[in-house]
Each structure stands twice: as C-alpha cells, then as structure tokens.
Amino acid sequence: MTPLLQVENLAKFYGHRIGCTDVSFDLFPGEVMGIVGESGSGKSTLLNCLAGHLTPDRGAVRFDTRAEGLKDTITMSEPERRMLGRTDWAFVHQHARDGLRMNVSAGGNVGERLMAVNARHYGNIRAEAIDWLGRVEITQDRIDERPTAFSGGMQQRLQIARNLVTGPRLVFMDEPTGGLDVSVQARLLDLLRSLVREMNLSAIIVTHDLAVVRLLADRLMVMKDGHVIETGLTDQVLDDPQQAYTQLLVSSVLQV
Amino acid sequence: MIFVENVSKSFVLHNQGAAEIPVMQGASLRVAAGECVSLVGASGAGKSTLMRMIYGNYLTASGRIMVGDLDVASAPPREIIRLRRETLGYVSQFLRVVPRVSTLDVVAEPLLSTGTARDDAMAQAEALLRRLNIPKRLWALSPTTFSGGEQQRVNIARGFAFPYPALLLDEPTASLDPTNRATVLAMIEEAKARGAALIGIFHDHAARDAVCDRQLDVTQFTPGLAA
Numbered sequence: 182m183t184p185l186l187q188v189e190n191l192a193k194f195y196g197h198r199i200g201c202t203d204v205s206f207d208l209f210p211g212e213v214m215g216i217v218g219e220s221g222s223g224k225s226t227l228l229n230c231l232a233g234h235l236t237p238d239r240g241a242v243r244f245d246t247r248a249e250g251l252k253d254t255i256t257m258s259e260p261e262r263r264m265l266g267r268t269d270w271a272f273v274h275q276h277a278r279d280g281l282r283m284n285v286s287a288g289g290n291v292g293e294r295l296m297a298v299n300a301r302h303y304g305n306i307r308a309e310a311i312d313w314l315g316r317v318e319i320t321q322d323r324i325d326e327r328p329t330a331f332s333g334g335m336q337q338r339l340q341i342a343r344n345l346v347t348g349p350r351l352v353f354m355d356e357p358t359g360g361l362d363v364s365v366q367a368r369l370l371d372l373l374r375s376l377v378r379e380m381n382l383s384a385i386i387v388t389h390d391l392a393v394v395r396l397l398a399d400r401l402m403v404m405k406d407g408h409v410i411e412t413g414l415t416d417q418v419l420d421d422p423q424q425a426y427t428q429l430l431v432s433s434v435l436q437v
Numbered sequence: 438m439i440f441v442e443n444v445s446k447s448f449v450l451h452n453q454g455a456a457e458i459p460v461m462q463g464a465s466l467r468v469a470a471g472e473c474v475s476l477v478g479a480s481g482a483g484k485s486t487l488m489r490m491i492y493g494n495y496l497t498a499s500g501r502i503m504v505g506d507l508d509v510a511s512a513p514p515r516e517i518i519r520l521r522r523e524t525l526g527y528v529s530q531f532l533r534v535v536p537r538v539s540t541l542d543v544v545a546e547p548l549l550s551t552g553t554a555r556d557d558a559m560a561q562a563e564a565l566l567r568r569l570n571i572p573k574r575l576w577a578l579s580p581t582t583f584s585g586g587e588q589q590r591v592n593i594a595r596g597f598a599f600p601y602p603a604l605l606l607d608e609p610t611a612s613l614d615p616t617n618r619a620t621v622l623a624m625i626e627e628a629k630a631r632g633a634a635l636i637g638i639f640h641d642h643a644a645r646d647a648v649c650d651r652q653l654d655v656t657q658f659t660p661g662l663a664a
Contacts, residue, residue, distance in 0.1 A: 209515055367536035374535060378550065396535050400514045414514040416494040423496065425451030432452070 191240035199407035200226035215398030223407040271344035275356035277336035288324040313342040334365035352384040438634035441466040444500030464658035473635040475649040478656040493517040528596035532588040547599040565594040606637035
C-alpha cells in the first residue's frame with residue numbers, strides 16, 4: 182500500500198534555533214496520527230511545514246497526488262501546492278476565525294471552497310452547503326448569518342464543514358478542541374470521529390490534550406525541543422511510555 | 438491461535454531515579470482455537486501485564502507474541518490496529534468511550550468499522566443489549582452515566598459484537614448479578630463453540646471453572662517470585 186503522506190528527514194530552523202528536526206514518518210489512508218508535546222516543542226512548526234504554510238530547510242514531504250502519485254510538496258510549484266490546499270488537504274485552525282471569513286455568511290463560507298474547485302451552479306452550491314451545515318449540526322435557518330453571530334463551538338463546526346465540503350483526503354488539525362468548553366469538545370470529538378470513519382480521512386492532529394488523542398488518534402508522536410522522542414500506537418505510548426519526558430507527561434494529567 | 442514464546446518485560450521509571458523493575462521473564466503460553474485459558478496468580482503477579490502485552494498496549498522487551506500470523510511484539514502500529522479490528526477483541530474492566538455517543542452506537546462500532554451495513558449492525562447491537570438486560574430506554578444515552586454493572590455489560594456487548602477469532606477478557610463477570618453473569622458465561626461458551634481462542638482473568642472462581650479449559654499460573658514468570 183502506498184502511504185498517503187511520506188515525510189523524510191524534515192527540519193525547520195529559526196536562525197540557529199531548532200523549530201523541528203529529523204522528523205520522518207509515513208501516514209497511510211484512513212490513519213489518524215496525533216502529535217503531542219508542550220508549548221515550544223515544535224509540533225505546530227511541524228504541522229505548518231507539512232501543510233505547506235512554512236518552507237522547511239531540509240527534507241521531503243511526499244503526498245500521494247491523484248494524478249502523479251507520490252510527489253514532494255516542498256519542491257512542487259506554488260499553484261500546484263495551492264490546488265492541493267483547496268482540494269485534497271484541509272486545515273482546521275485552533276481559532277476558527279483564522280480559518281473562516283468572518284464577514285461572509287455561513288453558507289458563503291462553505292460555498293466559497295466549492296467555488297474554488299469550480300462549482301458554479303448556485304442552487305447546487307447552496308444545497309451542498311445546507312447538507313454540510315446539517316452534518317455539523319448547524320440548522321438551515323442559520324445559513325445566512327455571519328460566523329460573528331455564532332458561538333465558539335459553532336464557529337469551529339462551521340470551520341470543519343468549510344474544510345471537508347470538498348472531500349479532502351488529508352486533514353491537518355491544530356488544537357481543534359482547544360479553547361472550547363468540555364461539553365462542546367465532546368460533541369466535536371464525536372463529530373470528527375464519525376467523519377474520519379465515514380470519509381476514510383487521514384488526519385494529523387496537534388494537541389496537548391492526551392484525552393483527545395486517546396479517543397481520536399491511532400498513532401502518537403511525542404515531541405520535545407524540536408525532536409520526535411517517542412512514537413507508537415496511541416494506547417501503547419500512553420499506557421507504557423518509554424521516555425522520561427513522556428512518562429512525566431502522562432503522569433501529569435489530572436484525574437477527574 | 439495465540440502463541441506466546443519466552444516473553445520478558447521490565448518497566449523503567451525515569452522520574453523515580455530510573456528504577457528498573459523487571460515484571461516478566463520467560464513467559465510462554467499457547468491457546469488453540471475453541472479453547473479458553475485463564476491466567477491466575479496473586480495480585481501484582483502480572484496477569485494484566487501479560488494480557489496488555491498480547492493486546493499490544495504494553496511493549497514487549499524480548500520474545501514473540503503470535504496472534505494468528507502477526508507477531509504483536511514486533512508489528513508496526515498499523516498492523517496492530519488491523520489485528521484489533523479484525524482478529525483480536527478485548528473486554529476490559531473499564532469502559533472508555535467518546536462522551537455523548539449513544540450506547541447503541543458504542544456497541545455497534547466494532548461492526549461498523551469492519552464494514553457491516555448500518556441497519557444490520559444496529560439490529561445486532563440491539564439484540565446484544567437486550568440479551569444483557571440493558572433497558573431499552575438507556576440505548577440512546579451515553580454509557581458514561583451508567584452504573585458500574587451497566588457499563589460492564591455495555592463493554593461486554595461491544596466486545597462480543599464482532600466474532601473475533603481471539604478474545605481477551607479482563608474480569609468479564611466482576612460486577613454482574615447472577616442472571617447477567619450466567620448470560621456472559623453462555624456468551625463465552627458460544628464464542629468457544631464457534632472456534633474463538635480466549636484468554637481470561639477471573640477472580641470469580643466458579644465462573645472460571647465453568648468456562649475455562651486450563652489455568653496458567655503467571656507467578657512462574659514473575660522475576661523474584663518464581664519458586
């Protein structure tokens with residue numbers, strides 16, 4: 182089986198400080214990988230390098246493109262990478278306002294991504310938008326409201342609808358449940374899990390919440406000071422951590 | 438079906454002076470299809486540790502753990518995930534689920550993820566919940582708010598939903614009343630009859646004697662405890 186994403190020896194430096202370095206892994210279709218680590222460990226830098234938002238200094242990020250198979254996204258042309266960003270990739274930001282247009286209606290936010298892949302029939306676009314808003318539990322009567330009128334949890338669900346409407350194959354998520362209260366988090370987790378299964382999505386989720394990765398991720402990568410220090414099956418890393426830092430991380434979680 | 442050969446494990450506690458604690462040495466075990474083997478030994482002897490090593494959530498330091506034709510001790514994560522989806526089930530003592538997901542969905546999930554059609558999966562989940570006496574009015578609710586015995590039964594329903602060729606049972610009858618206990622023992626017998634290989638930990642001796650063909654004392658594999 183061809184991996185969907187193949188990362189080899191990736192490194193990004195900020196001056197002489199390490200952003201992340203020596204990162205290699207394969208992600209297969211339908212797999213969800215979690216990346217955990219404390220603030221400053223390089224997990225967001227890594228995610229942004231993978232998603233093409235930052236240019237790494239070294240290494241390769243090969244994506245299994247529909248037309249040409251595995252292709253390095255770092256060396257491909259800018260239009261080609263942008264096209265991937267609109268079609269096969271999705272990026273869910275921690276703050277929904279970074280991923281939404283706040284002065285465009287909810288329906289417009291979802292429809293815009295469709296138009297970017299050449300949907301032109303207004304009726305179809307609106308119908309598709311209504312369908313997707315329904316899937317993320319936003320009722321049809323809110324379609325013409327702007328996201329500014331939505332709660333934080335609704336904005337996050339709208340961002341997910343906007344991202345998934347074009348049927349991406351790989352979703353990058355940066356703290357998707359961060360800053361939401363726990364009841365809203367639970368609903369979002371349930372939504373993400375069922376979407377991942379129904380659409381056979383692959384996803385890379387950056388978070389510092391170990392409970393989130395236990396429920397969502399098949400595999401886990403632990404980062405510290407820009408290095409990957411431990412990887413493995415999620416419940417294995419959490420139940421039998423090998424590295425000192427991972428043991429500290431796991432044993433520091435408050436029990437409710 | 439399950440073949441454990443000369444397996445060892447130790448824990449290194451880095452944050453407690455890098456103390457190395459050997460917990461298992463030379464563990465071997467063989468379970469054929471249609472057989473149920475119970476792990477026995479005092480608390481702390483390593484029954485759960487061995488079971489978790491077989492399930493792959495504890496790493497194995499040396500030796501082989503074959504489940505079907507996969508060596509869990511050395512397999513990459515994605516193969517273990519596939520093994521757990523299609524071959525190896527696990528009924529733990531604790532229910533761990535996404536909050537707010539209905540009991541019916543929790544039980545149907547192993548079927549849905551192996552490609553059973555939704556209607557079919559739901560019908561089977563309903564039958565299991567009915568059999569285990571979970572009242573119908575609870576089916577649409579999340580099991581996170583259920584009583585201990587109810588959660589245990591939801592866990593069992595989920596574990597038995599898919600006909601896994603190999604099944605690990607950690608105290609499956611722990612907090613059950615006599616009626617439900619009898620139901621669970623019958624389900625274990627049925628799993629054996631269809632050819633599943635089972636490994637169980639039972640503190641309930643009567644239950645153990647009723648369904649298990651053999652016992653394996655893990656104390657012999659516990660470093661420092663072996664006679």
